[in-house]
Amino acid sequence: MSRPGTADLVRVVVDLTRCQGYGQCVFLAPEVFRMREEVLLYDLDPPAGRRDHVLRAAAACPVQAIHLDWRESRNLPETKPGGSTYEGRIVIVGGSLAGARAAGTLRREGFTGPLTVISEEEGEPYDRPPLSKQVLTGQVAPENTRLPRLREVEVEWLAGTPATGLDVAAKKVLLADGREIPFDRVLLATGTRARPWPDEAEAKLKGVHTLRSAQDAAGLREALAAGPKRVLILGAGFTGSEIASVCRELDLPVTVVERGSAPLVSALGGVIGDVAAELQRAHGVDLRCDTTVTSLEGDADGRLRKAHLSDGSTVEADVAVVALGSVRNVEWLEGSGLAAGVWGVTCDAGCRAVDINGLVLDDVFVAGDIARFPHPLYQYQFMTLEHWGNAVAQAEIAAHNMISDQAHRWPHVSVPVFWSSQFGVNIKSVGVPTFADEIAVTQGSTAGHRFVAAYGYQGRITAAVTFDQGMWLEHYQRLIEQAAPFPSENATPVRVPEKLSATAEATVVVTGHDPAERRVSLLLPGGRTS
Amino acid sequence: MSCPFHLVLDPSSRANPYPLLNELRDTPVALQDDGTYVVSTYREIVALLHDPRISSGRRTLDRTPAFIGLDPPEHDRLRRLAMRHFGPPHAPDKIDRLRPDMLAITTELIDNLAGKQRADLVDEVAYPLPVAMICRLLGVPREDESQFHAWADRLIELLSPRDEHRAERQEVADKLDDYLGGLVDERRHKPGDDMLSGFIADGEMTRDEIVRTGVLLLIAGHETTINLIANGMLTFLRRPDVLVRVHDDPELIVPAVEELLRYEPPVQMISSRVALEDVTVGGVTIPAGSPIVLALAAGSRDPDHVTDPDTFSLDRPRNEHLGFGGGIHYCFGAPLARLEAQIVLTELVRRLYNPRLVADPPPYRPSPILRGPRHLWVDYDEVFPAR
Numbered sequence A: 001m002s003r004p005g006t007a008d009l010v011r012v013v014v015d016l017t018r019c020q021g022y023g024q025c026v027f028l029a030p031e032v033f034r035m036r037e038e039v040l041l042y043d044l045d046p047p048a049g050r051r052d053h054v055l056r057a058a059a060a061c062p063v064q065a066i067h068l069d070w071r072e073s074r075n076l077p078e079t080k081p082g083g084s085t086y087e088g089r090i091v092i093v094g095g096s097l098a099g100a101r102a103a104g105t106l107r108r109e110g111f112t113g114p115l116t117v118i119s120e121e122e123g124e125p126y127d128r129p130p131l132s133k134q135v136l137t138g139q140v141a142p143e144n145t146r147l148p149r150l151r152e153v154e155v156e157w158l159a160g161t162p163a164t165g166l167d168v169a170a171k172k173v174l175l176a177d178g179r180e181i182p183f184d185r186v187l188l189a190t191g192t193r194a195r196p197w198p199d200e201a202e203a204k205l206k207g208v209h210t211l212r213s214a215q216d217a218a219g220l221r222e223a224l225a226a227g228p229k230r231v232l233i234l235g236a237g238f239t240g241s242e243i244a245s246v247c248r249e250l251d252l253p254v255t256v257v258e259r260g261s262a263p264l265v266s267a268l269g270g271v272i273g274d275v276a277a278e279l280q281r282a283h284g285v286d287l288r289c290d291t292t293v294t295s296l297e298g299d300a301d302g303r304l305r306k307a308h309l310s311d312g313s314t315v316e317a318d319v320a321v322v323a324l325g326s327v328r329n330v331e332w333l334e335g336s337g338l339a340a341g342v343w344g345v346t347c348d349a350g351c352r353a354v355d356i357n358g359l360v361l362d363d364v365f366v367a368g369d370i371a372r373f374p375h376p377l378y379q380y381q382f383m384t385l386e387h388w389g390n391a392v393a394q395a396e397i398a399a400h401n402m403i404s405d406q407a408h409r410w411p412h413v414s415v416p417v418f419w420s421s422q423f424g425v426n427i428k429s430v431g432v433p434t435f436a437d438e439i440a441v442t443q444g445s446t447a448g449h450r451f452v453a454a455y456g457y458q459g460r461i462t463a464a465v466t467f468d469q470g471m472w473l474e475h476y477q478r479l480i481e482q483a484a485p486f487p488s489e490n491a492t493p494v495r496v497p498e499k500l501s502a503t504a505e506a507t508v509v510v511t512g513h514d515p516a517e518r519r520v521s522l523l524l525p526g527g528r529t530s
Numbered sequence B: 001m002s003c004p005f006h007l008v009l010d011p012s013s014r015a016n017p018y019p020l021l022n023e024l025r026d027t028p029v030a031l032q033d034d035g036t037y038v039v040s041t042y043r044e045i046v047a048l049l050h051d052p053r054i055s056s057g058r059r060t061l062d063r064t065p066a067f068i069g070l071d072p073p074e075h076d077r078l079r080r081l082a083m084r085h086f087g088p089p090h091a092p093d094k095i096d097r098l099r100p101d102m103l104a105i106t107t108e109l110i111d112n113l114a115g116k117q118r119a120d121l122v123d124e125v126a127y128p129l130p131v132a133m134i135c136r137l138l139g140v141p142r143e144d145e146s147q148f149h150a151w152a153d154r155l156i157e158l159l160s161p162r163d164e165h166r167a168e169r170q171e172v173a174d175k176l177d178d179y180l181g182g183l184v185d186e187r188r189h190k191p192g193d194d195m196l197s198g199f200i201a202d203g204e205m206t207r208d209e210i211v212r213t214g215v216l217l218l219i220a221g222h223e224t225t226i227n228l229i230a231n232g233m234l235t236f237l238r239r240p241d242v243l244v245r246v247h248d249d250p251e252l253i254v255p256a257v258e259e260l261l262r263y264e265p266p267v268q269m270i271s272s273r274v275a276l277e278d279v280t281v282g283g284v285t286i287p288a289g290s291p292i293v294l295a296l297a298a299g300s301r302d303p304d305h306v307t308d309p310d311t312f313s314l315d316r317p318r319n320e321h322l323g324f325g326g327g328i329h330y331c332f333g334a335p336l337a338r339l340e341a342q343i344v345l346t347e348l349v350r351r352l353y354n355p356r357l358v359a360d361p362p363p364y365r366p367s368p369i370l371r372g373p374r375h376l377w378v379d380y381d382e383v384f385p386a387r
């Protein structure tokens, strides 16, 4: 039985930070959800005929990680009674994952005032993680990655025009077309973009790609589908590694060039990096570590022909993907007086922006990939996380705080969770793996590519990584929140590049489960908490 | 002083254990006089289901258990081998493709209710469907049903979180092993397209492992779904408003079955756990070696987890319940059970005209672990024809 006017719409997104790989969705809607070991790949926009299967799958998910378009979720969480009384005008800049989630949360929390979203990209917000996975393999078309609308949100949507300035004193956002959009409170959620190849002429060669937007994915998919002779990937972070994985799945020869000693080193350290390297080589990737690309060379038609590497060798390739990380979209904030720079926009744990004097601003909030925030669990160090789960969690906290008074604001203290799928393995992490000095495999074995590894800093667990063992992750999350002792057996040095380094000792524990009750207390000597 | 858990086990509370379970939650981690810890709050149960220091290997019989009673890596290996012939990643649509069969068998069972005005929905519908399906999947001849039915029932009757009736359980378990073993030897010579033949063809399980897995699936596959179906009709007949809504909007059967798994769970508790190390949960340290009971039925009605826990509601925005357990032992057969229950309950609601309970509460089976009515007598005016 379909409801009037909805028969053609069943958008799906799976919160893969929550998913534990139970596979119930695959059983109940095998045409929509596919699984390889613990890697879950799915259609975000399945055909209308699959609607009842999708509804069954969503209902069956043991951790309720499957989100559908609001029209399909017949049992929407009610707008909170006695919700916010804030009546100002709210503007959100950046209408992707964080921006759209914040808009939905504002309405759910009872905000009824005027709401405007300014978005550089045309069209509805879409999900990026599939772009380096299902979309590149051809399972899902790039335009079919739009995010389900989790509720009906009344919002003025200004798409296709970037913001070019923020006037904090006059409370206005300036747009590229000259318009000025007034606000009482504003949320900055402009995210990141792919770091381009530094040589502009070389970057323009035909066959040289980056991957951040759906449009990028469409272009890269086309290039891969054309059957290139060899694909060259610059950088073996998560994105580069996932693209390499897709290439092997499509049976394309691929060379990966990585500056570090192994793939994923800067995120997970050298011990796990070595496992990732072995995984890549076992799947036929030509992996060159401790090496960089020094220049790209084109032919007379401006087509990429080969790349020169730092070890003097060359690689012939007709497609190259520059996967050297990302650049934060902060240029438009120049002159705004905010503490914004290449590192992101600095804010407090309540997502309020900080100005260059270090003063917290009450009306400017930040969320998602662009936000640089202090995390109590990691000794209050400032961090930016380019994680799907962080964008969602932080957007919800920011939205809540925007319409709450001081006494009812929440801290963003969720433990970071990340996932990636590559070479048939579902890799997940909880915590901050670079905030560690030791690592120990606590379950399974790295040789079988099914294991859990815990990270420790000065005797306490600070992170964990799982390869196809996602069901254990929440146990480790609990240990991290409790600042539990790190198991010293089998521990080896973690070999992380020092990104987050420890300063003064402030060990805290996090209590509470809902965002509303999550709080931090300091761990005092003897195990007492403040 | 009578402790609530002791009373839960008493047959007199079988019809409605919930007030006691609610009381039980006052002490989230409760030490019993025999050294067992009973855990009854949602978050604490979930924590233990995901805690690698908690083992499922609490032995109650002198035999290597099937994977339900094993820990990693053995558990994972055997479960994956069994899953190859049941679901993803190797056979993702196997259960989905059984839907037409499930409907056909259901239709036949309900057709048989026509021409009379009273039926026992347990014996006539809730029991035969799951048995037929698991027999078909496994490759167990349905003619043998009466034989293993008696053993399986007896085994369930003897199930208890206390270590009782050991000798008799051992004896019945041996009989089931011998029966399945005979089947495995037959399949070796005459393979079919069933799971047992698949296990044999893979060549990765020993004969003993195949037998134990087969017995586990046979018992788990029909001693649980029967209760879900029976509890379902019982709940609907007690709540005419629910019955009407499900009748008028059959899509509601999906949330209804999830809510049943939360509100009247067929598996009330898991009693197989033991702590391998000292584990602190809910402020209590469970010493290494202690047996642990996870009171799933109490956890799924924890007011700290769900609002209005004692109300049966079709409108919960997200229903995260413990009906199928959680973590690595999460029910293997959940998709099969869900589809069976969804199909049978939809058809019963649609085809029985004016159904009424004959006895409320109905008589219950004795087990406090796998809880459900022994009979569910229902009067009705008429049976509508199948679509």
Ligand SMILES: Cc1cc2nc3c(=O)[nH]c(=O)nc-3n(C[C@H](O)[C@H](O)[C@H](O)COP(=O)(O)OP(=O)(O)OC[C@H]3O[C@@H](n4cnc5c(N)ncnc54)[C@H](O)[C@@H]3O)c2cc1C
Residues within 6 Å of the ligand: A093, A094, A095, A096, A097, A098, A099, A118, A119, A120, A121, A127, A128, A129, A130, A131, A132, A161, A162, A163, A164, A189, A190, A191, A192, A193, A211, A212, A213, A239, A329, A332, A367, A368, A369, A370, A385, A386, A387, A388, A389, A391, A417, A418, A419, A420, A421
């Ligand atoms: C290919 C790919 C794969 C990924 N895979 C994973 C994964 O497996 N797991 C995981 O956890 N995370 C993954 N991520 C990361 C995840 O997608 C991001 O964390 C998330 O998209 C961040 O959301 P956001 O809203 O903060 O930023 P973005 O998604 O970057 O959105 C920012 C939006 O703001 C717009 N914008 C920028 N400047 C302006 C301006 N001046 N004015 C107006 N609008 C502007 C942009 O066009 C964009 O639409 C992946 C990302 C990519 C690109």
Ligand code: HEM
Residues within 6 Å of the ligand: B056, B067, B068, B069, B079, B134, B216, B217, B220, B221, B222, B224, B225, B226, B228, B265, B266, B267, B270, B272, B322, B323, B324, B325, B326, B328, B329, B330, B331, B332, B333, B334, B336, B337
């Ligand atoms: C409504 C019906 C069912 C319910 C409520 C149910 C419930 C459960 C629960 C709670 C567990 C967890 C046990 C533990 O953690 O120790 C479990 C495990 C299991 N169930 Fe079910 N079950 C049902 C139907 C089925 C069916 C139809 C099958 C077989 C096809 C099945 C096979 C299994 C198996 C094999 C396990 C062990 C899994 C493992 O240890 O990895 N169940 N079930």
Ligand code: SF4
Residues within 6 Å of the ligand: A014, A018, A019, A020, A021, A022, A023, A024, A025, A026, A040, A060, A061, A062, A063, A064, A065, A066
């Ligand atoms: S946890 Fe949910 S989303 Fe993930 S595989 Fe299982 S059913 Fe699917």
